[in-house]
Amino acid sequence: MGFFSRFLIPNPSPVIYSSMVAIGVTVLLIIFGLTHFKKWFYLWSGWLTTVDHKRIGIMYLISALLMLFRGGVDAVMMRAQLAVPDNKLLDSQHYNEIFSTHGVVMILFMAMPYIMALMNFVVPLQIGARDVAFPRLNAISFWLFFMGAMLFNISFVIGGSPDAGWSSYFPLAGNEFSPHVGTNYYMIGIQIAGIGTLMTGINFLTTILKMRAPGMTLMKMPMFTWSALVTSIIIIFAFPVLTVALIMGTMDRLFATKFFTMTDGGMDMLWANLFWVWGHPEVYILILPAFGLFSEIIPTFSRRNLYGYRSMVASMVFISIYSFFVWTHHFFTMGQAAYVNSIFSITTMVIAIPTGIKIFNWLFTMWKGRIRFTVPMLYSIGFIPLFTIGGVTGVMLAMSAADYQYHNTMFLVAHFHNVIIPGVVFAVLGAGTYYWPKMFGFMLNERIGKWAFWFLTIGFCLAFFPMYITGLDGQARRIYTYSESSGFGPLNMISFIGAALMAISFVLIVYTIYYSIRHAPRDVVGDDPWDARSLEWATHNPVPEYNFAIIPQVNSRETFWDAKYKGHELFKGDYEKIHMPNNSGGPFIMSCIFFVFGFALVFSIWFLAIIGLIGIFVCMAHRSFEIDHGHYISVEEIKATEAKFGGVNKWK
Amino acid sequence: MKELFPAKQVWGFVFSLILTVVALLVYFFNMSKATGMTIFILTAFIQAAVQLVVFMHARETDDSKSIFMTLYGAIFLALITVFGTILCMIWGWSY
Ligand code: HEM
Ligand SMILES: [Cu+2]
Numbered sequence: 120m121g122f123f124s125r126f127l128i129p130n131p132s133p134v135i136y137s138s139m140v141a142i143g144v145t146v147l148l149i150i151f152g153l154t155h156f157k158k159w160f161y162l163w164s165g166w167l168t169t170v171d172h173k174r175i176g177i178m179y180l181i182s183a184l185l186m187l188f189r190g191g192v193d194a195v196m197m198r199a200q201l202a203v204p205d206n207k208l209l210d211s212q213h214y215n216e217i218f219s220t221h222g223v224v225m226i227l228f229m230a231m232p233y234i235m236a237l238m239n240f241v242v243p244l245q246i247g248a249r250d251v252a253f254p255r256l257n258a259i260s261f262w263l264f265f266m267g268a269m270l271f272n273i274s275f276v277i278g279g280s281p282d283a284g285w286s287s288y289f290p291l292a293g294n295e296f297s298p299h300v301g302t303n304y305y306m307i308g309i310q311i312a313g314i315g316t317l318m319t320g321i322n323f324l325t326t327i328l329k330m331r332a333p334g335m336t337l338m339k340m341p342m343f344t345w346s347a348l349v350t351s352i353i354i355i356f357a358f359p360v361l362t363v364a365l366i367m368g369t370m371d372r373l374f375a376t377k378f379f380t381m382t383d384g385g386m387d388m389l390w391a392n393l394f395w396v397w398g399h400p401e402v403y404i405l406i407l408p409a410f411g412l413f414s415e416i417i418p419t420f421s422r423r424n425l426y427g428y429r430s431m432v433a434s435m436v437f438i439s440i441y442s443f444f445v446w447t448h449h450f451f452t453m454g455q456a457a458y459v460n461s462i463f464s465i466t467t468m469v470i471a472i473p474t475g476i477k478i479f480n481w482l483f484t485m486w487k488g489r490i491r492f493t494v495p496m497l498y499s500i501g502f503i504p505l506f507t508i509g510g511v512t513g514v515m516l517a518m519s520a521a522d523y524q525y526h527n528t529m530f531l532v533a534h535f536h537n538v539i540i541p542g543v544v545f546a547v548l549g550a551g552t553y554y555w556p557k558m559f560g561f562m563l564n565e566r567i568g569k570w571a572f573w574f575l576t577i578g579f580c581l582a583f584f585p586m587y588i589t590g591l592d593g594q595a596r597r598i599y600t601y602s603e604s605s606g607f608g609p610l611n612m613i614s615f616i617g618a619a620l621m622a623i624s625f626v627l628i629v630y631t632i633y634y635s636i637r638h639a640p641r642d643v644v645g646d647d648p649w650d651a652r653s654l655e656w657a658t659h660n661p662v663p664e665y666n667f668a669i670i671p672q673v674n675s676r677e678t679f680w681d682a683k684y685k686g687h688e689l690f691k692g693d694y695e696k697i698h699m700p701n702n703s704g705g706p707f708i709m710s711c712i713f714f715v716f717g718f719a720l721v722f723s724i725w726f727l728a729i730i731g732l733i734g735i736f737v738c739m740a741h742r743s744f745e746i747d748h749g750h751y752i753s754v755e756e757i758k759a760t761e762a763k764f765g766g767v768n769k770w771k
Numbered sequence: 772m773k774e775l776f777p778a779k780q781v782w783g784f785v786f787s788l789i790l791t792v793v794a795l796l797v798y799f800f801n802m803s804k805a806t807g808m809t810i811f812i813l814t815a816f817i818q819a820a821v822q823l824v825v826f827m828h829a830r831e832t833d834d835s836k837s838i839f840m841t842l843y844g845a846i847f848l849a850l851i852t853v854f855g856t857i858l859c860m861i862w863g864w865s866y
Contacts, residue, residue: 328837355841356848388860396852443848447859459863 222285247332267312320354346411421488530590582617
């Protein structure tokens with residue numbers, strides 16, 4: 120019994136017990152369904168072993184939607200707790216666990232994979248490639264992310280959730296103040312997912328630098344590809360810092376080292392420092408691809424080319440370097456001298472300049488354009504004013520003297536939701552709708568999609584604008600309740616209503632997908648339903664395995680537009696047999712072992728950890744000695760597929 | 772036969788062992804903190820360079836220019852991080 124008692128949750132509640140039951144039932148249902156419909160083989164050969172960037176992208180998308188649901192439930196629970204003063208819905212411990220998991224899930228397991236989904240799906244198509252540079256590594260990235268996320272997610276039913284915030288500051292996160300395994304889950308779950316992200320960065324950097332179609336120079340790349348390139352570079356430089364910080368944190372918790380302790384020569388503030396050395400570039404890892412997506416959507420629906428291409432590129436490159444110079448703005452109040460804070464205040468404010476340049480470029484793109492108000496375009500138009508408000512409040516926070524008032528209040532919470540929701544979430548939802556036909560061959564229903572957009576936007580404004588006010592009045596973040604006399608009650612009630620509207624919007628989004636799967640007409644959308652401008656639209660919907668039957672020839676920035684309207688020749692020459700990578704079970708199996716290894720570490724089950732570690736090395740050794748030359752798709756097969764779709768140049 | 776013998780790698784291996792031993796000496800001999808740290812930093816950086824050039828073949832391919840570009844970028848950002856950290860938590864510490 121002693122061995123098993125560690126898996127119990129320290130602070131159980133009926134909600135947690137019912138979610139345990141729900142999880143158990145869902146798993147059983149899935150297993151039953153797969154067996155009943157004889158889908159195990161399809162799942163294994165079609166998805167679990169795939170190395171196809173498009174399928175990996177779709178798996179990222181599904182995981183992100185699931186995590187959006189999980190994080191969203193957390194969010195609604197928090198807002199419900201705060202809706203009225205002295206509420207007893209959640210106790211302080213549960214509230215702590217919920218805001219901690221909400222933050223981690225939303226940033227690392229929702230926003231990141233959503234961005235990865237679109238990068239995976241779109242970038243190879245945009246540059247006219249047949250896959251990423253290292254397809255198998257890409258599968259490993261996905262599965263490591265997935266297993267890390269799952270490990271983190273089971274914490275609330277096995278052993279207890281982390282409760283030290285998404286930034287998990289020491290000494291609070293140390294053994295003394297967080298004795299339960301929750302923070303171990305944090306350290307190890309994020310570590311596993313982070314390794315996957317780092318490899319994605321390397322993979323996409325190589326892909327974009329090495330695999331562009333002939334003629335596509337750097338300055339002819341579509342803007343989303345540019346943003347993916349810059350993001351990959353930031354990932355490569357920022358994630359190792361997180362890796363190291365997490366290892367140090369893990370060692371402190373599991374092996375009693377003294378990196379972040381307050382005694383014995385440890386330095387607890389070093390964690391906050393390292394966390395934000397990674398953390399600030401991380402917010403740009405999220406927002407730059409989002410900017411890239413808006414830069415694809417806005418020109419398409421304004422029927423104009425992107426204004427200020429060069430300045431767009433320049434500001435992104437500038438941001439990529441500069442985002443490493445500002446991290447101290449997250450702990451202005453920690454105790455460094457005023458002159459240190461001033462340095463970082465100034466660097467922080469400077470970074471608002473390139474962001475502003477981009478805003479103006481989008482506005483000028485729409486200027487005199489013929490705008491079509493589709494769902495993706497609505498998200499883009501909503502993004503511009505709302506994100507600007509978030510940027511302005513960011514500059515307010517960047518004034519270090521004033522930050523003593525804002526720091527750790529609801530004002531800060533309002534700021535970062537104000538940049539992340541209209542920035543990242545609007546981008547991925549808009550782009551999700553935009554690329555939907557490319558992924559699945561049919562369109563999402565526009566009418567329901569617009570309802571979802573309005574619910575989300577109005578809900579967002581109601582939920583977060585009141586927080587600016589309560590924050591200035593002194594309502595602290597991460598506190599589970601407040602008194603009647605503080606007067607925060609009414610504004611928090613409005614926030615709750617806003618959160619509820621956003622929840623409705625999520626339901627509507629899921630309903631759009633369901634409705635469109637059932638009712639949307641198939642085979643009528645054509646390859647280019649939006650009259651778009653870049654290469655990904657020059658192949659079929661849904662995209663065949665090999666992406667392009669013939670590798671396109673690029674000679675302008677808006678390749679596809681110019682091919683359609685200026686008669687540029689895209690596909691020259693005849694079909695040739697196509698070399699493609701083979702599927703492999705390796706990535707999935709290795710990541711499963713990683714999961715077991717991580718789980719064993721969380722609970723300090725050493726023999727299992729050692730077996731897991733050996734298993735991981737065996738997988739790597741196996742891969743090193745494996746001989747796998749991929750396979751060829753024959754010309755006959757390509758001809759057959761192309762005939763079915765209507766040929767390479769059917770849009771002409 | 773001579774072409775087959777990986778002389779460079781063998782020497783690199785021996786050299787990296789020597790560097791490790793030199794670093795170990797700090798533990799066995801009683802020396803001031805400053806001397807000890809100097810030895811650590813020197814041996815660490817030489818070690819890293821040896822690994823890169825000898826075992827990771829950093830100068831042998833025609834894309835070595837981009838390899839070194841990334842490397843300098845990494846060094847630059849590492850310096851910013853290290854000195855920024857020291858600035859916040861030691862030089863500029865006021866409590
Ligand atoms: C105009 C550009 C921006 C400026 C000047 C800025 C400034 C700041 C400052 C000074 C803080 C720390 C405030 C405090 O802790 O008291 C902060 C927090 C934060 N910002 Fe921004 N920001 C900007 C854009 C963004 C963007 C684009 C994102 C994300 C996509 C973002 C996400 C965050 C997050 C997640 C936090 C705080 C997280 C936490 O403490 O838990 N910011 N920002
Ligand atoms: Cu920041």
